[in-house]
Amino acid sequence: MGFILTTLHFFVIGIIASFCTRICCNKGPSANLFHFTLVITATVCCWMMWAIVYLAQMNPLIVPILSEGE
Amino acid sequence: MEWFRNLPEMDLMRSEKMTSVQLIIPVESAHRAVSYLGELGLLQFRDLNDDKSPFQRTFVNQVKRCAEMSRKLRFLKDQIHKAGLLASDLPALKPDVDLEALEVQLVEHEHELTEMNANSEKLQQTYNELLEFKMVLQKAGGFLVSGKSYETAEGTELDENVYPSDYPDSVSLLEQATQSGPSNTSGLRFISGIIAKSKVLLFERMLFRATRGNLLFNQAPADDLIMDHISSEMVEKTIFVVFFSGEQAKTKILKICEAFGANCYPVPEDLTKQAQITQEVMLRLSELETTLDVGIRHRNVALHSIGVHLTTWINMVKRENAVFDTLNMLNFDVTKKCLVGEGWCPIFAKPQIQEALQRATFDSSSQVGIIFHTMDPVESPPTYFRTNTFTNAYQEIVDAYGVAKYQEANPAVYTVITFPFLFAVMFGDWGHGICLLLGALVLIARERKLSSQKLGSFMEMLFGGRYALLLMSLFSIYCGLIYNEFFSVPYHIFGKSAYKCRDASCGDAYTVGLIKYRDAYPFGVDPSWRGSRSELPFLNSLKMKMSILFGVAQMNLGIMLSYFNSIFFNNSLDIRYQFVPQMIFLNSLFGYLSLLIIIKWCTGSQADLYHVMIYMFLSPFDDLGENELFWGQRPLQILLLLSALVAVPWMLFPKPFILRKLHAERFQGRTYGVLRSSEIDLDSEPGSARHHEEEFNFSEVFVHQMIHSIEFVLGSVSNTASYLRLWALSLAHSELSTVFYEKVLLLAWGYENILIRIVGLVVFAFATAFILLMMETLSAFLHALRLHWVEFQNKFYGGDGYKFKPFSFAALADDED
Numbered sequence: 001m002g003f004i005l006t007t008l009h010f011f012v013i014g015i016i017a018s019f020c021t022r023i024c025c026n027k028g029p030s031a032n033l034f035h036f037t038l039v040i041t042a043t044v045c046c047w048m049m050w051a052i053v054y055l056a057q058m059n060p061l062i063v064p065i066l067s068e069g070e
Numbered sequence: 071m072e073w074f075r076n077l078p079e080m081d082l083m084r085s086e087k088m089t090s091v092q093l094i095i096p097v098e099s100a101h102r103a104v105s106y107l108g109e110l111g112l113l114q115f116r117d118l119n120d121d122k123s124p125f126q127r128t129f130v131n132q133v134k135r136c137a138e139m140s141r142k143l144r145f146l147k148d149q150i151h152k153a154g155l156l157a158s159d160l161p162a163l164k165p166d167v168d169l170e171a172l173e174v175q176l177v178e179h180e181h182e183l184t185e186m187n188a189n190s191e192k193l194q195q196t197y198n199e200l201l202e203f204k205m206v207l208q209k210a211g212g213f214l215v216s217g218k219s220y221e222t223a224e225g226t227e228l229d230e231n232v233y234p235s236d237y238p239d240s241v242s243l244l245e246q247a248t249q250s251g252p253s254n255t256s257g258l259r260f261i262s263g264i265i266a267k268s269k270v271l272l273f274e275r276m277l278f279r280a281t282r283g284n285l286l287f288n289q290a291p292a293d294d295l296i297m298d299h300i301s302s303e304m305v306e307k308t309i310f311v312v313f314f315s316g317e318q319a320k321t322k323i324l325k326i327c328e329a330f331g332a333n334c335y336p337v338p339e340d341l342t343k344q345a346q347i348t349q350e351v352m353l354r355l356s357e358l359e360t361t362l363d364v365g366i367r368h369r370n371v372a373l374h375s376i377g378v379h380l381t382t383w384i385n386m387v388k389r390e391n392a393v394f395d396t397l398n399m400l401n402f403d404v405t406k407k408c409l410v411g412e413g414w415c416p417i418f419a420k421p422q423i424q425e426a427l428q429r430a431t432f433d434s435s436s437q438v439g440i441i442f443h444t445m446d447p448v449e450s451p452p453t454y455f456r457t458n459t460f461t462n463a464y465q466e467i468v469d470a471y472g473v474a475k476y477q478e479a480n481p482a483v484y485t486v487i488t489f490p491f492l493f494a495v496m497f498g499d500w501g502h503g504i505c506l507l508l509g510a511l512v513l514i515a516r517e518r519k520l521s522s523q524k525l526g527s528f529m530e531m532l533f534g535g536r537y538a539l540l541l542m543s544l545f546s547i548y549c550g551l552i553y554n555e556f557f558s559v560p561y562h563i564f565g566k567s568a569y570k571c572r573d574a575s576c577g578d579a580y581t582v583g584l585i586k587y588r589d590a591y592p593f594g595v596d597p598s599w600r601g602s603r604s605e606l607p608f609l610n611s612l613k614m615k616m617s618i619l620f621g622v623a624q625m626n627l628g629i630m631l632s633y634f635n636s637i638f639f640n641n642s643l644d645i646r647y648q649f650v651p652q653m654i655f656l657n658s659l660f661g662y663l664s665l666l667i668i669i670k671w672c673t674g675s676q677a678d679l680y681h682v683m684i685y686m687f688l689s690p691f692d693d694l695g696e697n698e699l700f701w702g703q704r705p706l707q708i709l710l711l712l713s714a715l716v717a718v719p720w721m722l723f724p725k726p727f728i729l730r731k732l733h734a735e736r737f738q739g740r741t742y743g744v745l746r747s748s749e750i751d752l753d754s755e756p757g758s759a760r761h762h763e764e765e766f767n768f769s770e771v772f773v774h775q776m777i778h779s780i781e782f783v784l785g786s787v788s789n790t791a792s793y794l795r796l797w798a799l800s801l802a803h804s805e806l807s808t809v810f811y812e813k814v815l816l817l818a819w820g821y822e823n824i825l826i827r828i829v830g831l832v833v834f835a836f837a838t839a840f841i842l843l844m845m846e847t848l849s850a851f852l853h854a855l856r857l858h859w860v861e862f863q864n865k866f867y868g869g870d871g872y873k874f875k876p877f878s879f880a881a882l883a884d885d886e887d
Contacts, residue, residue, distance in 0.1 A: 002589050002590070002592060006592065006593075029078035030078050030079050030080055030081045031081045033077065033078055033079075033080045033081070034080050034081035034082055034083075034483065037080060037483060037484075038486055038487055041484060041486075041487040041488065042487045042491075045487060045488065045491045046548060048619070048620070048623065049495070049548075049549065049552055049616075050552060050593065050594075052612075052615070052616045052619055053552055053594055053595060053612065053616070054590055054592075054593075055668065055671040055672060056611075056612045056615070056616075056671055057568070057590040057591060057595070057596060058589075058590050058671060058672065058674070059671065059672070059673065059674025060586065060608070060674075061674065061676065062583075062604050062607060062608055063569065063582075063583040063584050063585060063586060063604070064569055064583055064584050064596075064598045064599050064602035064604055064605070064608075065579070065580065065581070065582070065583035065584075065602055065603045065604045066579045066580050066583070066584070066601070066602055066603070067580070067601060067602060067603045068580065
């Protein structure tokens with residue numbers, strides 16, 4: 001559940017960022033497509049990073065074993 | 071699909087459409103037209119006179135004149151520099167001086183300056199000589215006085231006594247001198263002069279040997295330093311007086327003086343005469359000083375007046391040189407009244423070029439207009455991307471590996487984001503990221519000031535990449551938050567940790583470990599992992615799998631770009647026999663591995679993925695046992711293995727045979743085409759290349775395809791493994807960061823002494839700045855670059871094009887500097 005919710009968050013942030021870019025620098029259709037590509041690539045990369053780390057911790061096989069210094 | 075095809079073309083994705091153009095310019099407007107085109111900077115001229123040597127070209131005289139003028143300008147610049155005047159950096163005024171007038175002016179200036187220099191040289195030499203003379207007079211006068219008294223004493227003795235035969239040499243010399251009766255009163259003559267101090271010893275010894283000891287050598291150091299006009303340095307000199315007798319000795323001594331560069335000055339013996347001459351010399355010296363001063367001031371005034379215009383002139387001459395070089399690339403046509411040129415220009419620039427050419431026709435009041443029309447291209451066009459300051463750095467990164475072929479997909483579009491992102495994966499620490507961000511913001515804030523300055527090569531690179539640095543720092547902050555490292559310290563920013571002790575006493579925490587009682591930590595790595603004993607096994611597993619996932623994703627993106635290239639060039643052969651088997655091969659092996667990773671994470675199964683992959687190849691039909699992750703895994707694995715095996719000959723064999731068949735079909739139609747083109751083409755342009763018959767070499771094509779396939783198959787394994795450097799470098803960064811934090815800062819902070827604490831803080835700061843911020847940045851930059859250049863780009867990039875280099879005055883200015 002937490003996974004899907006946060007994925008949705010990333011998706012929404014991506015859409016908002018695309019709109020912001022379109023509003024801020026509207027320089028013709030080809031430039032807009034380029035900016036859109038950049039924003040989507042960034043969103044996908046960030047989402048993948050988060051998703052990988054989250055999935056890895058969902059069902060871990062090992063747990064933290066504190067060391068003596070703690 | 072229709073919607074997909076109707077999308078507008080993306081800005082930086084493919085090169086601007088270029089067209090090959092031909093210009094026919096009447097001679098009277100040629101120079102002006104080329105100048106205006108240079109100002110516009112959007113046309114690349116093709117050199118039509120490639121086979122001619124520089125001296126066979128049309129405008130060779132003008133080029134020579136420009137070279138001569140720039141030589142003169144360089145000379146003037148040198149002179150200004152030597153005189154210590156600063157060249158004024160006034161903005162270049164609109165040059166309203168035309169070239170011939172400038173040439174005449176330059177000749178005058180150079181002549182004037184050389185004359186002034188020669189005169190002041192002579193004056194300076196005279197001045198030096200007089201100075202030396204003055205010093206010789208001062209010191210030698212002293213010797214002569216004592217010498218005179220000595221010799222008069224000797225002389226009186228001579229008159230009175232008779233000498234035994236074994237008297238010392240000097241006396242018999244005197245006797246000889248008195249007997250021969252020379253013009254001098256005593257027969258003892260002398261030469262006075264001045265010589266460099268370093269040579270005195272050798273000089274004395276040489277004189278001694280030459281005169282066989284029959285001399286008296288007196289020396290005294292000069293009081294002041296004298297300018298040696300050969301080496302333009304101040305040297306120490308020694309004044310000497312040599313007493314000798316005999317004509318032969320004199321010639322020998324004079325010759326030796328000349329050889330050693332000693333200057334001889336005649337000093338009169340008479341004291342009054344000495345005083346007189348000294349006075350004269352002083353007078354002349356002061357006169358010369360004033361003259362020299364006036365001369366220098368005059369020269370400086372002249373240089374200053376030149377210096378004001380110098381930059382403008384230099385720019386003008388550079389431009390004219392470039393214009394004539396370009397004019398040399400054009401050809402005269404048969405009537406000798408027009409120049410014909412060919413070149414490349416982007417299609418969007420055609421109206422601007424037309425306008426510039428019309429202006430040139432109008433300004434040169436020519437009757438005939440300039441003809442400008444497109445031609446069929448004979449070779450592949452140059453590649454032109456219109457970048458702005460932001461995308462320029464990334465385009466240069468891509469171009470450093472190879473310039474894109476005309477109209478193939480440009481990896482820079484994705485590199486803008488993935489390059490900083492992969493950098494951040496290897497650099498992830500939001501404390502270090504903030505430091506990088508501050509640096510990038512400083513560079514961007516002082517953009518205007520720094521861009522006009524001349525920077526060193528390192529700063530230049532850093533400044534050029536400031537937007538890349540900005541993105542790198544932003545992504546580093548993001549990845550740092552995910553890895554939960556702030557100078558290697560984790561924080562509980564996103565809520566409580568998911569782990570707690572099994573019971574209240576936390577006794578088990580050091581043996582069996584904590585227990586997970588909640589959902590996973592919502593954003594990033596759980597802070598409980600830092601410092602635990604099982605931290606490394608967990609993080610290593612996580613980061614290795616992350617690297618594989620990113621690698622497979624980026625490689626798939628590369629193959630998809632090759633698909634888009636094939637669609638663009640209408641190459642269905644490539645799609646069917648290259649793209650499809652490549653996708654199948656990569657994804658049935660490494661895509662499947664990624665799927666297994668995700669399933670293992672989602673289900674929490676204990677299956678060993680190494681075993682799964684290895685036994686998929688070694689014994690695919692065996693029962694999986696405890697390595698089973700999902701139902702139907704064994705048949706799926708067999709299917710994937712078979713598809714991978716089928717994909718290899720699929721990408722290897724069909725394409726060469728089909729290419730041969732296609733070429734045979736085309737060649738059959740060609741024989742009729744040869745008959746058609748035998749009619750003479752009246753408009754054939756001189757010097758433009760023609761298509762030549764293409765040969766189809768089957769073995770070459772087959773070997774090429776084989777190499778390509780083997781490279782892909784073996785490369786898929788090695789490239790996937792290569793992405794593991796993402797894990798390796800992020801581990802190294804994290805470990806270094808931990809070491810500096812724990813072993814330097816915490817250790818120093820443990821002591822109560824304030825001095826140790828400060829020293830610890832300073833060492834920590836320096837270690838962080840130099841090792842982590844500089845070295846690790848460079849290292850992660852390099853590895854991210856390699857991942858892009860090799861692993862991403864070898865899936866689709868040709869990179870064998872050439873860059874569009876228009877004839878532009880702006881580019882000239884950059885070139886020189």
